[in-house]
Amino acid sequence: MAKVALITGITGQDGSYLAELLLSKGYIVHGIIRRSSSFNTGRIDHLYRDRHESGVKLFLHFGDLCDASNLINIIANIRPDEIYNLGAMSHVKVSFDLPEYTVDCDGIGVLRLLDALRATGLETTRFYQASTSELYGKVREIPQSETTPFYPRSPYAVAKQYAYWILVNYREAYGMHLTNGILFNHESPRRGRTFVTRKITMSVARIHCGIDRCLYLGNLDSKRDWGHARDYVEGMWRMLQQDAPDDYVLATGETHTVREFVEKSFNVVGTRIKWIGNEGTVDEVGVDTSDESRVLVRIDPAYFRPTEVDLLLGDPSKAKSVLGWQSNTSFDTLVKEMVEEDLKVTRSGRLD
Numbered sequence: 001m002a003k004v005a006l007i008t009g010i011t012g013q014d015g016s017y018l019a020e021l022l023l024s025k026g027y028i029v030h031g032i033i034r035r036s037s038s039f040n041t042g043r044i045d046h047l048y049r050d051r052h053e054s055g056v057k058l059f060l061h062f063g064d065l066c067d068a069s070n071l072i073n074i075i076a077n078i079r080p081d082e083i084y085n086l087g088a089m090s091h092v093k094v095s096f097d098l099p100e101y102t103v104d105c106d107g108i109g110v111l112r113l114l115d116a117l118r119a120t121g122l123e124t125t126r127f128y129q130a131s132t133s134e135l136y137g138k139v140r141e142i143p144q145s146e147t148t149p150f151y152p153r154s155p156y157a158v159a160k161q162y163a164y165w166i167l168v169n170y171r172e173a174y175g176m177h178l179t180n181g182i183l184f185n186h187e188s189p190r191r192g193r194t195f196v197t198r199k200i201t202m203s204v205a206r207i208h209c210g211i212d213r214c215l216y217l218g219n220l221d222s223k224r225d226w227g228h229a230r231d232y233v234e235g236m237w238r239m240l241q242q243d244a245p246d247d248y249v250l251a252t253g254e255t256h257t258v259r260e261f262v263e264k265s266f267n268v269v270g271t272r273i274k275w276i277g278n279e280g281t282v283d284e285v286g287v288d289t290s291d292e293s294r295v296l297v298r299i300d301p302a303y304f305r306p307t308e309v310d311l312l313l314g315d316p317s318k319a320k321s322v323l324g325w326q327s328n329t330s331f332d333t334l335v336k337e338m339v340e341e342d343l344k345v346t347r348s349g350r351l352d
């Protein structure tokens with residue numbers, strides 16, 4: 001019998017890669033999508049087939065993490081073997097504008113799913129929670145591992161901390177197979193365009209093609225441990241194949257500044273950046289070394305966060321030893337792939 005998986009957030013970056021992975025492994029995959037006035041399934045359209053055809057393995061259901069009765073109904077009907085909870089209001093900066101909604105969706109949403117499992121008598125269903133390196137927030141230890149204390153620095157991270165602990169509590173209280181994946185940043189050509197990596201690579205492509213002139217960014221000096229989303233969904237799946245539930249960090253073990261990401265991205269199209277002005281202030285600009293009057297990067301304080309996470313660097317050794325998992329994509333390869341894909345998108349005139 002094929003295993004049945006339910007993915008919340010299937011229309012997002014990770015959801016699309018995970019759906020591909022599970023379908024390739026023979027799973028029946030169900031995904032929750034939100035009703036939207038415009039299409040929001042672009043990342044999974046290539047996987048979708050009309051349900052009237054034979055052999056369909058992917059099924060989509062309207063739903064929302066803020067709607068408990070909807071979640072209970074979906075889970076009762078599907079009776080999944082595995083649930084991957086990837087749905088979230090996932091933008092850290094936006095969570096300062098939408099704190100209450102973020103807590104409802106990212107925090108209480110997890111409780112709704114766990115209670116839906118109990119209400120439907122499906123306590124043996126294996127459950128993956130998309131926890132995050134944002135939990136570490138203010139730097140207290142480097143590198144950060146499963147034992148590093150949390151210090152969340154945004155409404156998003158605080159909501160995810162609630163989700164983390166309610167999961168641990170239900171695991172201990174009811175013996176359920178519940179796992180937190182504490183994932184460091186992971187990117188891809190499918191990354192949402194308002195996250196910094198994709199914003200940079202898309203902007204580099206558009207500047208290179210003569211469409212835009214300048215890239216506006218916030219804090220250039222924050223450091224992130226950036227991997228590739230395709231590698232990380234493999235780690236999620238491996239976590240749920242373990243006999244016992246546990247919590248795992250997935251990371252590359254390398255950290256880079258936003259500034260380095262900008263420089264590398266411009267290098268892919270043959271442009272070299274030189275920084276002029278007071279470092280880290282609104283006076284600083286990035287110019288083209290071959291024509292210094294050409295300002296390619298400027299700072300816009302609108303992108304600064306009320307509280308910032310300065311440095312993330314993960315220690316993935318537990319995932320390596322227990323799951324046999326490791327990140328397989330180097331920083332340079334990730335940047336190159338993202339810029340090259342955005343050049344294709346830009347040249348095709350497609351909106352992505």
Ligand code: NDP
Nearest residue numbers: 009011012013014064065086087088090130132183185186
């Ligand atoms: P995305 O923002 O690309 O995708 C988020 C998904 O959640 C989308 O499918 C979105 O639907 C859905 N969603 C949003 N709100 C709701 C809601 N109220 N009810 C149901 N679904 C909802 O995120 P990623 O794929 O990058 O991340 C996946 C998960 O992993 C998230 O929980 C994120 O917080 C977490 N995470 C991500 C990391 C990363 O670096 N990418 C690192 C660590 C954790 P729609 O398409 O309609 O907007």
Ligand code: GDR
Nearest residue numbers: 090092132133134184185194195196197217218219222303
């Ligand atoms: P992050 O990702 O907050 O780490 O959360 P994001 O790409 O938004 O920011 C990374 C860093 O870049 C700085 N930055 C900018 N960020 C954005 N979005 N836009 C800008 O213009 C800009 N300029 C500089 C930020 O200040 C920050 O320091 C992501 C999300 O996927 C979360 O859901 C996930 O939990 C964490 O990664 C791990």
